[in-house]
Amino acid sequence: MKLFNNLNDHTKFHAGIRGDMMMASDSKKTLNYAQAWDYTAVIAAHIQSSGIKKGDRVAILAKNSVDNLCVFLACARIGAVVVGLNYRLAPAEVEFIASNADVQMLFFDKEFDSLRGDYLRATTCICMDSDEAAPQLENWLLSPATLTEVEINGDDILFQMYTSGTTGLPKGVLVNHYNVLANAYQAPMTTGKGSRVGERSLVIAPTFHAVGLVGSLLGVIYGGSMIIHSDYDPVGMIETISKENISVVAVIPVMLQFSLAMVPNIKDYDFSELHTINYGASPISESLLKECMAAFGCDFVQGYGQTESTMALTFLTAEDHKKALAGRPDLLRSCGRAVFGTDIKIVGNEGQDLPLGEIGEIVAKGPQIMQGYWKNPEATAKTVVDGWLHTGDAGRMDEEGYIYIQDRLKDMIISGGENIYPAEIENLLMSHDHIQDVAVIGVPDQKWGEIPLAVLVAGGQPELSAEELTEFCRGKLAGYKIPRKVEYIAALPRNPTGKVLKKDIRVMMEEKYPPIA
Template sequence: MRAYAPMIAMGDYLRINARRFPDRPCFVEAGGAAFSYREVNSRVNRLADALTSRGVRKGSRIAILAVDCVAFYEVILATLKLGATYVPLNNRLTDAEVRTLLRRAEPSMLFVGGRYLDTAHAVLPDVGSVDHLVAFDGDAELTYDALLAEGADAEPEVRVDDTDIVGLAFTSGTTGLPKAVMQSHGMLKSLIGIQEVEYEYLPGEFRYTASPAFHISGQAITLGHVKRGYTTLVLPQFNAATTLSWMGAGLTGCFLVPTMIRRVLDEPGVADVDFSRFRSIIYGAAPMPPAMLREAMDVFGCRFIQAFGASTEGGLQTVLTSADHLRAAAGEPHLLGSVGRPVGAVDVRIVDADDNDVNVGEVGEIISRSDAVMSGYLEMPEQTAHTLRDGWFRAGDLARQDAEGFFYLAGRSKDMIIRGGENIYPIEIETVIAEYVGVSNVAVVGRPDDYWGEVVVAFVTLHDGAGVDTEALRAHCREHLAAYKVPAEVVVVPEMPLNASGKILKRTLRDEMVAGRHR
């Protein structure tokens, strides 16, 4: 007799919907191949059985290094059923970085995409915990298909509780030992539940998330689709032309970051696409310039929902709803500069250095508490205690709140520029520059200065064929900003350095600037 947990576990969603919607596509690949809920559940059961035969038990760690694919999500779904812990690795990391993370995580198995087999072979001799290397594709001793063939299609009989750790996610820290975020089944369930309400989903969705499968956003959104019985489009990596094609060919919605929306808007023929079946774009990970948001609303003609939160560790915190976007379009454009108001089931505050609530309009640090917060950092009690104080999670994000409760980001505490004793929040300057004709993307950072301490430097990329007079752009800033906030220099770069989630890497820009590469 199967030993059920006293609640619905994360791994139950696939089984339930394989019964409810057996022939409905669960996943669709870029080329159009579809995998039904019945088929995916059968494959996941076979994988879980094969993993069990090879020694995987509740609490075992399974690492994954690959681009997005159906097999990637099947491994995640199998770990959910087994109570194992998945360890998804950023596929942009160097061999040395992968080696470090594997040593920290100590997984017993590593699943790898064909393009990363060389990395796996290079690092595994120095990682003693990995007993089995499984290749999704490519020439390998043990392939994914062969592993599936070893297993039986039977539901695992494993009790899984909300406190069990489902995911181990490494933060993109710049110094010291990498922090491994312990994410519980309860955290993931809570995050998915919040998203179900705040993302304004409708019945029968067919959606795509450009957040990669190694990121909590990609995992939670896709697993949320599985919970609701939706169909998910799985693309190896974000591609603007492919995304645009699917937006006009059946997709009902996407999760994108602003840099991706910009690339879709710049695709040739975007004005000729029929978006009549397309319902919504959820965007997040970075603020979107209001001018670009207005353009996207005009072009796509769909609902827009902005999501904000430190999702890897702290889940969703605020949302700017589709109704808020309509208010902005109807004559309250200032709302487009907001990240919205706190979501349900999450307690959110803005506090000063002593954890006192700041007054309306004052800048402070966002802190929050909810069931969608991490369990802590693996083997890092001091860092955990610093980030989770008195039950409140701190990511270092700065914001102010207006009288209606809308939050307006002021950047991250580490990104704040201090010029002659004045605090400068880059996002305010970035919003002004993003309105300038020809500017595609902008990032504002501080540059060390002997006199002022720091001065403002703006990096910009331009639309294809556009040019910009940097002095005219600085004059534009003087019209809208206090003199001390005006960039001392505007640097035009061919492209912004981005991480795998599409966020601009300001750290890279600062480092290259200090090294003299941007002059």
């Protein structure tokens, strides 16, 4: 047998030698590793008794909880593939994913009962927290059932996670046990921030996304102890980090911004056990980084990746952040360098390697790259070419290997024949004291075809006119890149991992900036 052939090897190992150590805790339940191993066996046996076999799809439509995690681990033990359903989607979107994935069983929270369409209602459904909508998990587990052990290999699919569908219908990304274990090894090798046995982490990101799910699995793999929150609460996050002696937490920068604003007496909290805050989805401003470092007194690490890469492709390490504050602020615009065991390069439109400094598509090769898209060989062939994952992100690499994301290729603005990458403009505008958040999109223009529009969030600060914004950008950006139009909204629409939903912003602006006839 190969060493650590699958995720189950890790949970079984920890249950055997440190069974009395806490694995996970939420507001309703706390389990140590021995209890969790036994509990997942009971759940797995009952899933099998419902007719689920290795390779069948089991969906979870629920908020973060100990039960949610244990259902996932139970499926892993019998080779059932977990499909995490985003409860923020519309019913039709949930129905599409469930039917596309051939889901045969569903575990759900009662509050999301309305998201169950005809397809899901026809499957075996277990409600995690009530007996009103379907058989309740706790009661369902009371009947006798015997677990049949299943051989699980590293190349068996562990979960099927759907993309956000920003460029079309969502696609099911196939991630196997090896992918997860590889990324779990790559992260500490790269950041120098390896998880330790018994170390307490706070899980906030939803587990239907890679950051929340793989972050939770990292805790299991390394024998950590997880405090699980069902939702992000700005004040609750701060209180838990302090009271529960949290050592590491994963967030997006806007969460840090909200928490600092909501907790003016943050200096009164004890963060002595907190050593690392991991963040992603967007860069952090120099001013916010300084404010957070002063408040929390810990290291910061930024990760970049996508569902197709399990979780991480690059990291901007704690040392990089310190360099940034010691005279290299440009590093804060970078997402770091390739993780251990991963090659990254920048390629042009014809797939040719580009010189350092030139902007092209970021492509990556490593053991964490997905196995393909479920029932979509055409999309798989376009996305993974000769083992190289084509990320769809435009970026450049400097001579030290740092990657700078310019934007999604599809978000590039072409104005008068010039390519404009909105992220470059956004990074500059975020340095303005009167701008709390920003997104730049292209809008139709009779003369230039497209021009950049700055969609701003003031955050209680005075609103800037287009003329004032132009003056601020002059000399810092090429003239054709400077936004000539400005719109203000209360908050940018974001998905659960913090990425700005530019397609939603475009819809919001369509009436004011219609297509040119």
